[in-house]
Every structure is written in structure tokens, then in C-alpha cells.
Amino acid sequence: MSSSESPPKNTFLGLPGRLALLIVIAMLALALFGEKGVLRAYKLSRERQLLEEELRHLQKDNEELRREIDLLRNDLEYLEDVARRELGLVKDDEL
Template identity: 45%
Template sequence: MNTKKSVLLAFIILAIFSLLLFIIFGENGLADLHLLKIERDNLSKQNAELAKQNLDLYREIVRLKSDPKYLESVARKELGVVGKDELIFKLKDQRKGEN
């Protein structure tokens, strides 16, 4: 009788241990849950950064549409646009020939 109880107890302990291993390390277990939480947090941070960039770009568009002087300054700086009566002087760098 004691051996039957011992075998049954060992089987129950083995079953519980196997179940715990499966819960922790199995597919969709606690380890996967932890990794998914880390990934969710990273995606939330990326989403917040993209939302900020989106808002900044929206504000830039509104400013370009509503402020002609700002539009002109951006066109000059980024596109090299020159006014109607303006001249561009390109100077050679004197330091290139000196050694």
C-alpha cells in the first residue's frame, strides 16, 4: 500500500512539475509573455516618437502654408532659390592650394 501511495505521489509531483515547466517555458508561457511585454513597450515608445514627428511635420506644413517669409527662407536655405534681382558670388577657398 505504501508503494502505491509513493508512486501516486511521485506521479502527482512529476505532473505538477511538468505543468509548471510548460506554463513558464512553453509556447505562450510566462517567458513569451515577458518578451511580448518588452516588445509592446518598445512599440509604444516608437509610436510616441512617430506621433511627435507627425505633429512637428504638421506644424511645419501649417507654417509653410501660412507664413510667406518662412516659406521664402526655407526655399533659400534648402533649395538654393535666389530672388529676382539678386546675384550669387561664389568664392574659391584660398586654403585648398596652401600646404
């Protein structure tokens, strides 16, 4: 090597380019994994779907229970049938 030749420089990205790349990588990491990131948003969206589905099931169950309560309060034949099935009750003349 002659004295006028300098060692080859690593010209891939220089310091400003490396800094810019590091900033971009950090921003992408935050966009994906941060508190308001894409992955968190997806997880929350999925959780919301599951909760809405559970809510629909609970609302359906509540409606069925309301109908059951209404029948037990207002339909003596239904009440008698439930007493026979669930409690094993019989009338005096059925023994």
C-alpha cells in the same frame, strides 16, 4: 541474507509520488514556457513597451511635420527661407 529479508526498496517517492512530481514539473514547464506562460507574457509586455515608445516618437514627429506643413502653407517668409536654404534659390535682384 536470509530468505525472509527482501532487497531494500527505494522508498523515495514511490510510484504515486513520482507521478505527482512529474505532473507538477510539467505544469511548471507550461507555466513558464507555454504559449500563455510567464516568459511569453514578459516578452509581450516588453514588446508592448517598445511599441508604445515608438508610437510616442512617431506622434511627436507627425506633430512637427504638421507644424512644418502649416508654416509652408501660411507663412510666405518661412517658405522663402526654406527655398533659399534647401533649394539655393535667390531673387532676381540678389544676383
